[in-house]
Amino acid sequence: MELMLQQFINAVSLGSIYALVALGVAIVFSILRLANFAHGELMTVAGYTLYATLLAGVHWFLAALAAIAASVIAALLLERLAYRRLRSANPLTLLITSFAVSVALQSLFLLFFGARPKGIELPAFVDAGFRIGQLRVQWLDVFIIVITGLIVLSLHLFLKKTVIGLALRSAADDFRTTRLMGIKANAVVVGAFMLSGALAGIAALFYFATVPNVVPSSGFEPMLKGFIACVIGGLGSLPAAVVGGFLLAFLEVGSDAILSNSLSPYLDAIVFGIAIILLRWRPGGLFGVRMTEDLRV
Amino acid sequence: MSSLGNQKDSSASPANPAADVILRATGLAVAYGAVEAVRNLDLEVAAGEIVVLLGANGAGKSSMLNAIVGLSPRVGGSITFEGHDITRKSTEMIVRSGISLVPEGRRLFSNMTVRENLRLGGAALRPAEFEREFERLHDLFPILRKRADSQAGLLSGGEQQQVAIARALVGRPRLLLLDEPSLGLAPIIVNRVFEIIEELRRRKVTILLVEQNAERALKIADRGYVMSNGVVEAAGRAADLQASAIENAYLGTAGA
């Protein structure tokens, strides 16, 4: 029973991270039809910032803010320097470009920071926890789950209640008509990248709190998980991204619990395998969102 | 090529030359790659007028409206609105300067509510201002009160058209462009749409209307232009255009 509960908390905590990554990916995708593979590198940027600031003795709270800010700035730079000129390019070109951007950034990290892992000096409270009976709960997990819940809730309200939020939704539906409402195309795109960058930054904080070292390719794995979460949920829909993130985490933790020790190294392969079977069953993802590829800017 | 009217001849064109022309397109040209949709087109709309733009399918009417708001690729000519050159402005700036387009096919944001659609139409308004405008539209569009929180995509075609017009009106535009508002609607609903246009006319909204339903459109319009193959075939007062123009140009039997 305790073990079950323990696994459940693990899954929700992991699912929170995946959901945040998936949301960040989905926001940009829904508006620009751009699968931004460099989303992982936004997380890596946050990771290196966290490493550098904590090393310099900055208070953890400020370091966390700096990390998020770094992701947001990186996201905005990406939009301005790489993606803006390609807004009307065909989907395949966009896809390859974002892949190339991801590769280029990884190479740059390698150039600046080297291949060796940089250990992040986490504050002590990350390991702290409390007990309920036999069950030991880490404060970190509680923190991750609560913050993610708050973020998802406020994102929901933002998209429902503010004009910018409504514009983000309408642009995902029909960009041309959104401009007819007098809403600036650039503002929408920049807004989407800012949100995406902020989500990448926060997801990175949680990710690096559980895996406390950063290498040039750190962002690849969470990025891929986030994308797979989006695809099994239904690429382009935000609720689907959140559901996909949690589903993926439950698959992962569940398989890990069931699998024998000799198989657990293959966890990722097995989870992806299950995801593929899910796609066999529903090629459009669980929510099977309708996509209008032609309505980009 | 028949030239029943000549829009360059100012005596034949604006209904009242004294009234201030708020929209003026001069030598406008639109091309999609090699396809020339609009060629050397001159058009004027004066404040308070209803001007109708007629023409067969593919004549270039939608291209013309879209060109005014900067959505179709303009390759020549210029457009001024209230004396300001808007030729090179972006769509969003043109809309903000007071022109609103109800696009062909309505194009509501179908998975958002009616209210949310209207909120976007009045994106530049402050919340309190928006509420006031929203209320103000209720008597003209009762549907807004009844279905405010319904998903726009679930409304009937006629209801959607009303929401689309309302959405264009919330921002209090000084010029309304309507692209085939009666398209695909049942006759009884078409009546409703024309009623709305007439009501707007009473409220002194300036309208540039594209319609397939030439007869009805000419009845409510002050002036009209008839387009064919991207050029103006005829222009003049609505009453004068009625008989001859429709036969000649609009039905596609013109020289072209």
Place this chain on the structure above:
Amino acid sequence: MAMSQKWWLRALIGSAQILVLVSLLVAAVSLLGSSTDQRILTVFLINLIAAIGLQIYTGTSGIISFGHVGFMALGAYGSALFTADPAIKAMGIPNAPDFILTSAMGFLPAMLIGVGVAAMVAAVIGRVFVRLGGSAAAVATLGFMVMVFTVLSNAEEWTRGAKAFSGIPAYTTMGWCMGAFAVILVIARLLRESDTGLGLRSSRDDAIAAQASGVDVVNSRYVMWVASAACSAVAGALYAHYIGAILPKAFHFELTFLVVTMVIVGGQSITGAIVGTLLITILAEALRRLENGFSLGSFSLSEAPGLTTAVLALLIVFTLTMRPQGLVGRWELDDLTARWLAKRRPAANGTALPFEKDRERNPAA
């Protein structure tokens, strides 16, 4: 005359023209080039096979795959495991099953085993993957690549895990490369010109219209998918027997990027894949030399890693901004020669050129 050409004849003529050009290149480098040049040429040919392998799928379906490096890995490990000296295997992977430990096959049968494994895996997962398009396909195939990587890095009994598996006999000669290239080139062109390939290519622009006119998009894609996986595996096997030591990391992100780039930068045809590969190989080599040049004075091995890739990636973004259709678009070499011939001989005027339909995008046509 061009009109009456049978599809297979067209494929063969097209292949022959390309083969002549590549043979000339190989002959020139073999006679005149340094040993470094020959090394580069061999790598070029292996890349060429990998690129054509991927192009069989991408060029006909219009769908990108980031997973084909996974098939290369299967081909590489398949072939390597069955050819390596049993004495070496007894030390490196003592716990592997007997049929691997004792096997000391020749190159061809071992390569065919690798190809067979890849084709089988492709056949199983293909049913799902051919139903995905665009970004969903990109993500899922990337997931597949990571799947293969995870399995290979952890199956220590078979592969030595993340460590290098070495002692692979150096079978890959220029002759093998050319032979494999010729065979795969012909296969690729035949598939492309066949009814299946033609129908699938027409579905690139409008899948619904193609389906309405009787093209079985899903099954056509499936055929291409399996064939393209098999050809990629050949490239993998050649690579393994050329380098002599392989590790899972070699078949990961970077190689994926390289192969995909070759295909996309080149264009949508087989000729495009070749042009792309040539360009990327030359660029990569030039950048590498430049990079070495910087550190030549200190003679350090730790030259700026990653610079080549970064610059390459930026160049690709730049090329795609300029020419989104790829360098040669959807043209094949024989289209170009046929056009050229038709222009040279006015008498032949009035004869329709092959691929009239493919020309619609070309302003010159």
